[in-house]
Amino acid sequence: MIQRKKTRQISVGTVKIGGDAPISIQSMTNTDTRDSEKTLEQILQCASHGCDIIRVALPDEKAVHALPKILNGSPIPVIGDIHFNHELAIKAIENGVHGIRINPGNIGTSEKVKQVIDAAKIAQIPIRIGVNAGSLEKDIKKGYGVTADALVESAMRHIRFFESQNFYNIKLSLKSSSVPMTIEAYRKISEKYNFPLHLGVTEAGTAFSGTIRSSIGIGTLLAEGIGDTLRVSLADDPVEEVKVGLELLRALDLRKGPHFIVCPTCGRTEIDIISIAKNVEDEVRKLQIEKNISIAVMGCVVNGPGEAEEADLGIAGGKGQAVLFKKGRIIRKIPEKDIVAELLKEIRSIL
Numbered sequence: 001m002i003q004r005k006k007t008r009q010i011s012v013g014t015v016k017i018g019g020d021a022p023i024s025i026q027s028m029t030n031t032d033t034r035d036s037e038k039t040l041e042q043i044l045q046c047a048s049h050g051c052d053i054i055r056v057a058l059p060d061e062k063a064v065h066a067l068p069k070i071l072n073g074s075p076i077p078v079i080g081d082i083h084f085n086h087e088l089a090i091k092a093i094e095n096g097v098h099g100i101r102i103n104p105g106n107i108g109t110s111e112k113v114k115q116v117i118d119a120a121k122i123a124q125i126p127i128r129i130g131v132n133a134g135s136l137e138k139d140i141k142k143g144y145g146v147t148a149d150a151l152v153e154s155a156m157r158h159i160r161f162f163e164s165q166n167f168y169n170i171k172l173s174l175k176s177s178s179v180p181m182t183i184e185a186y187r188k189i190s191e192k193y194n195f196p197l198h199l200g201v202t203e204a205g206t207a208f209s210g211t212i213r214s215s216i217g218i219g220t221l222l223a224e225g226i227g228d229t230l231r232v233s234l235a236d237d238p239v240e241e242v243k244v245g246l247e248l249l250r251a252l253d254l255r256k257g258p259h260f261i262v263c264p265t266c267g268r269t270e271i272d273i274i275s276i277a278k279n280v281e282d283e284v285r286k287l288q289i290e291k292n293i294s295i296a297v298m299g300c301v302v303n304g305p306g307e308a309e310e311a312d313l314g315i316a317g318g319k320g321q322a323v324l325f326k327k328g329r330i331i332r333k334i335p336e337k338d339i340v341a342e343l344l345k346e347i348r349s350i351l
């Protein structure tokens with residue numbers, strides 16, 4: 001059982017982060033935010049797959065003007081992502097965004113950062129201090145190089161300023177595209193502060209490599225009890241980020257949901273386990289099940305009956321058919337063509 005480090009709790013709209021709140025899943029739209037319709041469409045897609053909080057890029061005034069429509073139609077809290085321009089950050093806050101993410105290091109002078117803090121104070125919304133290895137302050141880079149210590153030093157500098165302004169409604173991220181550097185930086189900052197942490201490996205890659213890199217980086221930290229919210233960064237549809245994030249939490253028993261036990265198939269397999277398992281998994285995901293249920297899809301009698309017996313529901317394949325197990329008992333035989341439909345019927349019946 002993972003013992004989570006207890007952090008200070010903040011709220012992004014209706015979603016609580018830190019303390020004893022469940023670890024939330026975030027993603028970021030990759031539509032042009034100025035196109036509010038397309039952006040909303042993507043937000044709805046992400047939300048329907050289990051995304052808790054969405055972030056949108058706000059690169060200019062037009063994007064900020066699209067915010068009210070987006071906020072109005074979004075079923076989940078929206079965070080504005082702002083770089084370089086404190087005025088855009090202030091306008092986004094005034095337009096009702098539920099939180100903002102800035103890298104104070106690229107906002108400019110302390111006075112500009114202070115103005116953003118003051119606006120967030122009035123609106124009572126949190127700010128994520130997002131430190132990134134790609135945009136470290138020059139003097140820190142000179143002193144530390146691009147290292148975990150540099151990320152920590154940069155975050156600490158910003159935290160000190162926020163604290164001097166009596167602003168504690170913050171969460172932190174210290175991201176790098178290097179997995180070991182990311183892990184080290186989060187471990188170190190987690191020892192120093194109890195602000196909630198937003199986990200992520202930045203620019204992690206495509207769905208294939210990014211999933212592996214994020215799972216190792218984020219997964220290692222989560223397994224140590226570090227992290228309150230996360231985003232898996234993939235060069236892909238944000239829905240994929242949400243799916244990977246949820247699976248990551250489920251793999252560590254940090255989120256309830258379906259658990260699939262699927263045999264890898266071998267020369268003994270006599271039914272199409274791969275497509276049966278994919279179809280069942282796709283259909284079950286659409287049900288958005290929030291309780292633990294184990295579903296075994298097994299190819300033959302070697303390990304099949306054992307795994308299927310242990311699961312809430314399972315099949316053990318034979319020649320052109322499978323035996324259906326429910327809570328450890330054999331229920332009936334099913335012809336191969338009906339396996340997906342019958343399994344889904346049984347899953348619905350035990351929910």
Ligand code: SF4
Pocket residue numbers: 263264265266267268269298299300301302303304
């Ligand atoms: S359960 Fe049977 S078919 Fe599946 S991998 Fe094991 S031996 Fe092969």
